[in-house]
Amino acid sequence: MCGIVGYIGNHDSKEILLKGLEKLEYRGYDSAGIAVRNEKGVHVFKEKGRIADLRNIVDDHLTGKTGIGHTRWATHGIPSKVNSHPHQSASGRFTLVHNGVIENYELLQKEYLADVSFTSETDTEVIVQLIEKFVLEGLEVLEAFRKTLTLLHGSYALAFLDAAGSDTIYVAKNKSPLLVGLGKDFNVVASDAMAMLQVTDQFVELMDKEIVLVTQNGVTIQHLSGQTMERKPFKAELDASDIEKGTYPFYMLKEIDEQPLVIRKIIQTYQNEQGQLSIDPEIIETVNQADRIYIIAAGTSYNAGLVGKQLIETLAKIPVEVHIASEFSYNMPLLSAKPLFIFISQSGETADSRAVLVHVKELGYPTLTVTNVPGSTLSREADYTLLLHAGPEIAVASTKAYTAQIAVLAILSEVAAKYKGLETGFELTQELGLVANAMETLCDSKEIIEIISKEFLSVTHNCFFIGRGIDYYVCLEGSLKLKEISYIQAEGFAGGELKHGTIALIEEGTPIVALATQASVNLSIRGNVKEVVARGANPCIISMNGLNMDEDSFVIPEVHELLTPLVSVVPLQLLAYYAAIQRGCDVDKPRNLAKSVTVE
Ligand code: F6R
Secondary structure (H helix, E strand, C coil), X not given: CCEEEEEECCCCHHHHHHHHHHHHHHHCCCEEEEEEEECCEEEEEEEECCHHHHHHHCCCCCCCCEEEEEEECCCCCCCCCCCCCCEECCCCCEEEEEECCECCHHHHHHHHCCCCCCCCCCCCHHHHHHHHHHHHCCCCHHHHHHHHHHXXXXXXXXXXXXXXXXXXXXXXXXXXXXXXXXXXXXXXXXXXXXXHCCCCCEXXXXXXXXXXXXXXXXXXXXXXXXXXXXXXXXXXCCCXXXXXXXXXXXXXXXXXXXXXXXHHHHHHHCECCCCCECCCHHHHHHHHHCCEEEEEECHHHHHHHHHHHHHHHHHHCCCEEEEEHHHHCCCCCCCXXXXXXXXXXXXXXXXXXXXXXXXXXXXXXXXXXXXXXXXXXXXXXXXXXXXXXXXXXXXXXXXXXXXXXXXXXXXXXXXXXXHCCCCCCCCHHHHHHHHHHHHHHHHCCHHHHHHHHHHHHCXXXXXXXXXXXXXXHHHHHHHHHHHHHHCCEEEEEECCCHHHCXXXXXXCCCEEEEEECCHHHHHHHXXXXXXXXXXXXXXXXXXXXXXXXXXXXXXXXXXXXXXXXXXXXXXXXXXXXXXXXXXXCCCXXXXXXXXXXXXX
């Protein structure tokens, strides 16, 4: 969701900005723009659509060693050239890009800017117009910026240029992520490190309510109150090759294939020198002191949380509730006496989850974030973090992060159980090793899933996924995958629930994917399949070896019952992938979606 880049240095900024924006494409966007400053002023290029469309309109001959760029995911105002960033003040002196939402923009417009004519429908434009207004009233640019920031309510990561003033990128953030990158004779600004890995791996974290002045040779950080802040840079532990597609047609397929490796990496990382699974004892004590765990997450991470509930309750015997982050803030259940909050988030930046984190921290409850991104907002702000070690996930549809989340939650559950002397009855390291092998087998059987998806999903506008128990949770994820990248309407249902209403939608040929990986409900789910087949549905049963029957379309290798989601989700991910390919969809960048949802 919206991305920002900036460059100030020795080289022409244009290509660095455009490449940076391409690296941010994965976050999701609908328009893009750049502004380049040279001795003649600031030159703005913006366009609705892809970065490739923006490239087509950028003047090849223009050069300028300072610039800012933006990918926009529309919130206020339709996706259009006019609403794209950068936005300029009325005189054109100030040029600004912004990520986030200014909640009081209409109020500010009325109170301070009634005589200014606005060119866009965005909340952003109010920021750049306010800066200019305060400068016209006699404030220095920095003071005008500071005054503007004190008036804003909401979230922002922003950067602006002053055509008439010094060669500086003015930067600030509140709630939305933003980093400054350091180089020799240049400095950069980026929503995430990936965008600027092309020029540096040294970054400085920015905190909320800080103002940062970035020049070619220096970075000055001030708190909004005026106090100067010192901060050491960190090295982004990312390999540039991690974020390349290689020979894969889409990142999603690459990331599906990476899952066995990720599981092995997780086993390795969470093992101590004696080869036992191990987690910081302070985290384990905090988990075991809780009388109830509240898992907070969104989308795919929420679906992983549901499987996590099963794992924690079964192994560590602690009751767990799983909540959708965007609902929790204003619809909070009655909490137990000693709750622990676990935030699951691939990006670590999801605004809905962060809102809950801020709230429960104010209430004084312990918090743990499970995330793929070290140094992300949810990681920094929670008491504890467990990392996924899945490597960058670029495709908008989450795949390897989902399985990594489940694997880490399984390890957390087992270590917490063992710590208090509970017997789990199995050796998790070994079982996860078998999971990795099973995933590999599935990744090697792609052609079968491709054929199934062709036969099964080519002429449909809807599809249902059914399962019982833990399979039901995987069905929620399978249906989310299918709908988000292929645009086929898909829903996941508890096997027994379909007949309480939704069965009315079953027609001749309606595709039903059924999961059968749990011995205790194998016959019941097959009974549910019969109910829909009797009404014309076209079934695709995916079962686990040992529970399989003749009618099954696909059989996954046998793994421990509790860990089946790690394996059964793979054919569902592939089914979604091939269905999307068949329909000619842009698999990695599905319409309307953002990878990092940084607004509430
Ligand atoms: C779906 C997907 C989203 C995310 C959700 C939360 O494939 O990726 O549903 O899971 O937006 O994002 P994170 O995990 O970054 O908090």
